Amino acid sequence: MPKRATNHSLVPSLRRTRAAVLAAGVGVTAVLGAGVAAAADTKGAERSVTASSVGAQAAAQAKAAQHAKQASAKKAAQAKQAAAKKAAAWQDPVENYRLSASFGLGGNMWSQKHSGQDFAVPIGTVVKSVHAGTVVKAGPNGAGDGPAYGNAVVIKHANGTYSQYAHLSKVEVRPGQAVGTGQRIALSGNTGNSSGPHLHFEIRTTPNYGSAVNPVNFLREQGVRV
8 A cells, every 4th residue: 555645834833823822822821911900009099099098088187177276266266255244245234324423523512522423314224333343432421431422332443443333213233243234223213411312423543532534534534435
């Protein structure tokens, strides 16, 4: 029998096919690797975005909390300032008045010059403390300063001054009592050496007669428009 001839042309073809297959495999691997890498990058980016969002939210909450804290502190400071301002305030002793006899006025109505400022008001007008303080005198006979004052009240204030209210129809406080700015302390009248219904008002450097200063000037220095 004759020998079968070997087809040498098939050898290169098989080699080429094998190389193509190997190359294809490498390509697939590369493509798959790139896909896995891309997927990993996507997941990493997602984690990065999530972490960034959480951080931003935490920062916003911290900022809001700081603003709330600052607003609360500001409100407390304003309230404290308002309270301090109210405590420091001075005011007129009566409302709806007309100024009559002034401080230092001379005449036969007084043994010496007039020691206060008169506020002409009807009998029974509410008399208020011009500033916070403590009552040191209260009662008839000028509360110890003499019958010319009629019923009277003297209040000591924290700055070392004293306010006096005289010719009252009714005294509504007692010695030792603490009073606030604007607190009702008496009713105006016409008692003592008085020519008509009014409130006699003094600012003194001591609780006693003879230490008075100009009360209108004093109140104006405290910001009261008398």
